[in-house]
Amino acid sequence: MNCYMCKGNLKIKKVNYVVDLDNTIIIIKGVPAKVCEQCGEQYFDDTTAENIEKMVNELRKFSTEITVVNYKKKTA
Numbered sequence: 897m898n899c900y901m902c903k904g905n906l907k908i909k910k911v912n913y914v915v916d917l918d919n920t921i922i923i924i925k926g927v928p929a930k931v932c933e934q935c936g937e938q939y940f941d942d943t944t945a946e947n948i949e950k951m952v953n954e955l956r957k958f959s960t961e962i963t964v965v966n967y968k969k970k971t972a
């Protein structure tokens with residue numbers, strides 16, 4: 897698999913995923929992603945994207961200003 901943007905090589909890395917919402921910022925640390933070596937574009941697989949979405953939906957309920965959490969892998 898190569899980068900959709902620039903066709904660069906993708907490397908598996910742990911990244912910090914930042915969600916910028918209306919009145920809060922949520923940072924999820926240590927998210928596994930494929931990162932383009934050339935342009936830095938990040939790609940997440942379906943499971944990871946789903947987990948991120950679930951975490952954000954939970955966290956945004958009680959998040960104030962900035963919330964920093966570690967990525968947790970959940971199965972089902």
Ligand SMILES: [Zn+2]
Pocket residue numbers: 899900901902903904932933934935936937
């Ligand atoms: Zn790229």
